[in-house]
Amino acid sequence: MIGTFYRPGRTFLHRFDPRCKLVLLLLFVVLFLLPLRLAFYAGCLLAVVLLILAGLKARELLPPLRLIGAILLLVVVLTPPLHRQGPVYVRVLGWPLLTAAGVRETVRLLLRLAGITLAFFVFLRTTSPEELLLSLRWFGLPFHAVLALQIALQYIPTVGDLYLQVVEAHRLRRCEQGPLAAGRRRLRRTVKELLPVLTSILILAIRRITLLAMALELRGVGLKTRRTSYATLPAGRSLLRDALIAAAIAGAALAAAVVFT
Amino acid sequence: MRIAVVAVLTAVTAVLTVLVRIPVPATKGYFNLGDTVIYFCAFSLGPVTALLAGGAGTAIADLIGYPTFAPISLFVHGLQGLAAALIAGIPLGKARRRRPFSPYWLAGAGAGTLIMCAGYLGAETVMYGFGPALTELPFNLVQNVIGAAVGISLSLAVRKAYPPVEELRW
Numbered sequence: 001m002i003g004t005f006y007r008p009g010r011t012f013l014h015r016f017d018p019r020c021k022l023v024l025l026l027l028f029v030v031l032f033l034l035p036l037r038l039a040f041y042a043g044c045l046l047a048v049v050l051l052i053l054a055g056l057k058a059r060e061l062l063p064p065l066r067l068i069g070a071i072l073l074l075v076v077v078l079t080p081p082l083h084r085q086g087p088v089y090v091r092v093l094g095w096p097l098l099t100a101a102g103v104r105e106t107v108r109l110l111l112r113l114a115g116i117t118l119a120f121f122v123f124l125r126t127t128s129p130e131e132l133l134l135s136l137r138w139f140g141l142p143f144h145a146v147l148a149l150q151i152a153l154q155y156i157p158t159v160g161d162l163y164l165q166v167v168e169a170h171r172l173r174r175c176e177q178g179p180l181a182a183g184r185r186r187l188r189r190t191v192k193e194l195l196p197v198l199t200s201i202l203i204l205a206i207r208r209i210t211l212l213a214m215a216l217e218l219r220g221v222g223l224k225t226r227r228t229s230y231a232t233l234p235a236g237r238s239l240l241r242d243a244l245i246a247a248a249i250a251g252a253a254l255a256a257a258v259v260f261t
Numbered sequence: 262m263r264i265a266v267v268a269v270l271t272a273v274t275a276v277l278t279v280l281v282r283i284p285v286p287a288t289k290g291y292f293n294l295g296d297t298v299i300y301f302c303a304f305s306l307g308p309v310t311a312l313l314a315g316g317a318g319t320a321i322a323d324l325i326g327y328p329t330f331a332p333i334s335l336f337v338h339g340l341q342g343l344a345a346a347l348i349a350g351i352p353l354g355k356a357r358r359r360r361p362f363s364p365y366w367l368a369g370a371g372a373g374t375l376i377m378c379a380g381y382l383g384a385e386t387v388m389y390g391f392g393p394a395l396t397e398l399p400f401n402l403v404q405n406v407i408g409a410a411v412g413i414s415l416s417l418a419v420r421k422a423y424p425p426v427e428e429l430r431w
Contacts, residue, residue, distance in 0.1 A: 209266055
């Protein structure tokens, strides 16, 4: 019912160690946010696009760009008038609408947003939520925090089903009382109608907390001598190989960043 | 018990952010209910739950839809819940202690709104410039005001219908 970006596969991107992917993602996001030359952003974006084309399919480029399409359009429309330095290309009623600085800043922001979005997309498309959580655990996130996140991810479909059941039950009851659901809905009316639904969902969800806590206790969570522990991600040669590849990519990116500063 | 509280409320925050969308006929857009659950957590379940469930729940919701915003949501919504809960939790005088509603809730909601709007404006300005980021400010503001209003009503309704919720405060 609630889908994630992840699609299982056997490409080299799927098989690449999730910890190395996470480090590279963070590095790319930071580099995209640094004030560097446009050529650097373009190079980074090209690298991410080539990665998608090599590991996934060309049509995989469209969904993430479609998601941020409206924001990209806003950037194109609203950024140039805010930057008035440099030669003026277009002037409207004496006001410099399009300048060299405006064009440069617009291109920078477009490349930055597209680059960060595509980098996140490659990561999430090829890394399962379980791998992400195990990587975070490997990097030192506390056991209890990972456990809470894991349970939350497992509970999302349950809570989603609960929401649909409650909405259906309230809709049936409303039909008995009168044709409230028909006609054009207004914001205030919608909010008013939602309140009893939300109250029911929250109470039903909160009632499950006690059962869940008991189940966790029975499994020994919270005891000083642990009965269970998380699986660990593979170490050894595969990790070493992927870490070396990641280090080479990171080194090249950092060297390029220094050159283009 | 605390793990269970945070886990379930994180899931509820994520689901209500992704699934429940209130249409706005004037703009053809919609509001989500993530802020409503954050304020509910802040007023009924305490600062730690509001911080963790608010931040993680909205970040998970963003990972499902708009992954670029997930780190921003994690910090901004977490801080929003924490600030709202800390201010809302300021004890009242003896005479007014028995009332279910505290005027500090409004101050908490105000602080939460301020943090959320300022946080998103700052982060979005860095990501895609001041102009586009400014256009989102009114929507964030209205979404927060609606979220706070529904969150307060929801807290009062849930406390009345299910008093044991008070025992889960953290």
